[in-house]
Amino acid sequence: MKGFRDRVVIAGVGYTKFGELWDKSQEDLLVEAVYEALDDAGVEPKEIQAGWCGIQYEFTGLSGGTPAEFLKMYGIPFTRVENFCASGMDAFRNACLGVASGVYDMVLACGMEKLMDQGSRGLPDMGGARSVMMQYPPAPGMFALAATRSFEVYGWNKETLANVAVKNHEHGSHHPKAHFRKAIKKEEVLKAPIICWPLGRFDCCAMSDGSAALIITTPERAKSLKHKHDYVKVLANAISVHTMVPWFHPKYDFIGFPSTQQAGRLAYAQAGIKNPVEEIDFVECHDCFTITELLNIQDLGLCKQGDAGKLVEEGYFSYGGKLPVNVSGGLKCFGHPIGATGCRMLVELTKQLQGRADGLQVKDAKIGLAHNLGGAFTVASVTILGRNDV
Amino acid sequence: MKGFRDRVVIAGVGYTKFGELWDKSQEDLLVEAVYEALDDAGVEPKEIQAGWCGIQYEFTGLSGGTPAEFLKMYGIPFTRVENFCASGMDAFRNACLGVASGVYDMVLACGMEKLMDQGSRGLPDMGGARSVMMQYPPAPGMFALAATRSFEVYGWNKETLANVAVKNHEHGSHHPKAHFRKAIKKEEVLKAPIICWPLGRFDCCAMSDGSAALIITTPERAKSLKHKHDYVKVLANAISVHTMVPWFHPKYDFIGFPSTQQAGRLAYAQAGIKNPVEEIDFVECHDCFTITELLNIQDLGLCKQGDAGKLVEEGYFSYGGKLPVNVSGGLKCFGHPIGATGCRMLVELTKQLQGRADGLQVKDAKIGLAHNLGGAFTVASVTILGRNDV
Structure with a gap:
């Protein structure tokens, strides 16, 4: 079995501003992100042979018809991918499989979610009957x-x-597309209203609208496109799905996520990464809650178990530190429009690796990792992207 | 660009009975279909490297966690694919891309839907806010x-x-897994209550529960499995997505489905089929309504425009006729548990090509075609499977 390395690359990226986008519809968001990506790649809409779109909630969109209709790309295959908070990155994965298969050589991976119009103060219930x-x-x-x-x-x-x-709000304060662009003080975080103890308002990411898109192709085709000199390589992509009810497992300890651990191991093996701390230059890590980032950092092997708290305090994971995590501001500053988030992270990675990051640019970034965790710690996805010369 | 031919094969299949399965849960259905497929292939659950599951309604299941949990296949990637009535066949397509990519060589494509418990007399509304x-x-x-x-x-x-x-009820009366197993008379059809004129009760397929599954691998690996001598080749698979609102197109004539036409053309090109009537031995065609089958037959180039009605009457598309369509009984007899249907059709094709059909066996079947149409005529999928020796 082989991974994607040297077979699949990113030719162009685009994304909307994330936030309370009351004046934009789902259509507006997807069109803005995808056409920005097409333009960035220098690819015409008619060159796209297939598309995958991450959408979690059916009020955002249904089936392949949603992206086809919004983008006016009729006749080709479009697939809606729904996989909890990893929906966007799973859309990307399936698009990569499409290119690696040789069936397509110019495809679209995109994601979007429009949460604000739902009138809910948290993620809306999925509705419908459920089993125990x-x-x-x-x-x-x-x-x-x-x-x-x-x-x-x-x-x-x-x-x-x-x-x-x-840390993440300091990072996000520099990013023009972030939902929240204000640095915050520790005292504010500690004094904020409690959502669910010990998680206060600033420990939780926000509801948000947004969309992000990537044009994926082969290295061969990328060489005749706009980013011929700085297209970005897909070094690895792994998804691991575990139980939806971890609390029913007597041995589950709640201080780590088996899905993240496994997806990380698989991705490192695919990318040939032996020492992630030394080999990876920056990380976009799922921080739906502050605790999530800490545990995921550990699960991904970016520090020893129990050390994440201390290292964050010491600035180890800050911009300018040894291994910057969420230099974009993360979900904390972007919010988490579910279907869009995984694709947004990969847009950030791509632009960082091309030296044209929005917000803070990591110096000489060669390899970046993006990670999502979704459901009841159920599904984790890890993607590792590399600069053209790695 | 190349198709799947000689790179992707079906190693085993399984499915439940379709019907009003009040005594079975979603878990029961998926487990029954998938473990039957694993057993049929002679493959252990732990050999499965990735899975795709077609599910339309969230009350049936969400995300990759649903199949992973039900099947107790933890740690690997599972993706929920939702693409209207083509959800199951799109899950199959993505699974084929996974194998063709070389990233996996033993994967699962499955689909399920549990509609009866919803208390609705037709397809339940999708819920949520929608755009115009x-x-x-x-x-x-x-x-x-x-x-x-x-x-x-x-x-x-x-x-x-x-x-x-x-025709379809006569066929389905022979199939042990069909929801409805009774032949019906033309007079009964004509006298049945009208659902939406001119479609009466027997012109519409029923609500139903069911699940179906396929084990997909490479020709190389298939040669050491149970069906080493009669594994089935994936000759082509194409999906075409068109508008969700065809009635807004001034030129749309309602006597054919552009998505079916295009998916058919693409699939024939992939499979190298020039004359479908001569080269294809039998067809499972989406017959959610009687009119759907007639128009799809024409769209797939299986007869001239306008001829389908006459040819059905003459027995041309009946079992024993020139080109049998829906020898299983089709959606008319199986009902249409959305996520399951595409996979069920491919199970039928596989067993026919192996000479072990449930129900009526098409004599010397070498090449079969399966077709779904979903949404507002939005998405069509066509898969062509071939016997080992074609």
């Missing part, structure tokens, strides 16, 4: 369990969490 | 428009439609 197996609490309730266990096991506290929020 | 673009009438209302136009243009009438129902 599928009952689960809202996201803050689930991740609060991970936080309280981490407090107990690692000695972390609300300040440990607050440091993540302060 | 996404408003559409229920399925019988849409296909009735095609029927009335066909009456006008081709001179068809309710008897023309009834012949399709009689």
